[in-house]
Amino acid sequence: MSVWQLVAVGLVMLLGLIGVLAPGVPGQAIVWAAVLWWALTERTPVAWGVLIGATALLLLNQALKALLPLRRPRESGAPRRTLLRGGLGAITGFFVVPVVGAVIGYVGVIYGAERLRLGSRGAGWASVRSVMRATGYSVLAELFACLLVTGAWLGAVVWG
Numbered sequence: 001m002s003v004w005q006l007v008a009v010g011l012v013m014l015l016g017l018i019g020v021l022a023p024g025v026p027g028q029a030i031v032w033a034a035v036l037w038w039a040l041t042e043r044t045p046v047a048w049g050v051l052i053g054a055t056a057l058l059l060l061n062q063a064l065k066a067l068l069p070l071r072r073p074r075e076s077g078a079p080r081r082t083l084l085r086g087g088l089g090a091i092t093g094f095f096v097v098p099v100v101g102a103v104i105g106y107v108g109v110i111y112g113a114e115r116l117r118l119g120s121r122g123a124g125w126a127s128v129r130s131v132m133r134a135t136g137y138s139v140l141a142e143l144f145a146c147l148l149v150t151g152a153w154l155g156a157v158v159w160g
Helices: 003-021 027-042 045-065 080-096 101-118 121-159
Strands: none
Touching: 003 027, 003 080, 003 121, 027 045, 027 121, 045 121, 080 101, 080 121, 101 121
8 A cells, every 4th residue: 555545544534533523424434434445455464453353343332332321512511612622632642642641631621621711620620520421421432442443553554
């Protein structure tokens, strides 16, 4: 696979990660399609292994999604901009502090944005709890699964 194709696959995955944050966009399907594109072009055992692992993980995430609260962003009271920033913080955190950085980035950025908006530490944490109850758990679970798939793909490309 050429470098340009790898860049294109990476950009499609990034689009899928951002799509997880936007309501109505099938972010998981976009990330999976990018892995499928890469695996069908690469045709190595590592590529097929990443595709099988990605498929299993994303299917498991879909099955477990029914156990999580539904997304109700309007009930959280936080602006959409705060939720988008939290998602971008999770994506950045995942690559800065592998795996656990996604949770730290998501919660930390939402807390920071809400503390600035509301003006106090207590109000910021109350807003974070409200956001996590309204949207955070389902968004974070879906984003985390997609980030794991993206990380596995990136690892396979770099070290595979």
